[in-house]
Amino acid sequence: MSPAIRDALRDEAACPVGDPGERRASPAIRRGAILDIIGARPVSSHKELVRALYRRGIRVSQATVSRDVRRLGLVKVPLADGGSRYAPVGRATTPPRRDVERALHQFVTSFDQGEALILLKTLSGHAHALAVALDQTDWPEVAGTVAGDDTVLVVVRVAADRDRIRESLEALLESD
Numbered sequence: 001m002s003p004a005i006r007d008a009l010r011d012e013a014a015c016p017v018g019d020p021g022e023r024r025a026s027p028a029i030r031r032g033a034i035l036d037i038i039g040a041r042p043v044s045s046h047k048e049l050v051r052a053l054y055r056r057g058i059r060v061s062q063a064t065v066s067r068d069v070r071r072l073g074l075v076k077v078p079l080a081d082g083g084s085r086y087a088p089v090g091r092a093t094t095p096p097r098r099d100v101e102r103a104l105h106q107f108v109t110s111f112d113q114g115e116a117l118i119l120l121k122t123l124s125g126h127a128h129a130l131a132v133a134l135d136q137t138d139w140p141e142v143a144g145t146v147a148g149d150d151t152v153l154v155v156v157r158v159a160a161d162r163d164r165i166r167e168s169l170e171a172l173l174e175s176d
Contacts, residue, residue: 027068027071029058030053030058030060031068031071031072033053033056033058034049034065034068034072035088037053038074038085038086038087042083043085044076044083044086046066046069049065049069053065072088073088074086074088075087075128076126076128076129076132078103078106078107078129078133082106084126084129100130100133100136100169100172101173101175103129103130103133103134104169104172105173106123107122107123107126107129107130109122109123111169113162116157116158116159116161117153117155117162118166119151119153120151120152120153121151122150122151122152123150124149124150125150126150127148127149127150127151127152128147130147130152131147131152134152134154139165140157141156141157141158141161142154142157142165143155143157
């Protein structure tokens, strides 16, 4: 039996379906519970949210949690210990510069560039946290970011500003 199948079976056993105390919650109740859960403690995965909801008597699939996370606008933000947690977009817990500096140190593996673009390669699964931190810096020269799984594309408004923004990012990366 593959490790993935064994994990899935173990997870299924930990969250059985059909218990009499379970209920299917409306999206509003479910999303309210998710916000309550992530406000009470750090949660870093959909699987953790599924389990936490189950402990509250709410039966939900990981796909539904994924949709709820997206509809609530939750993002993964970096933690001081190197992990990440879900948080609403507007609730930064540290100043944006420190978030960017921490995310650069923890996640960036390389830089590249285009005409008015900066490409940041990250550890797998961490691009979104870095993109959110960059977006919160509110640099007027940066139009925005696009994040994939392991890549962040920083779109600079004017090509002439690209080198200065890249130098700023590299300086943050090199600072202690």
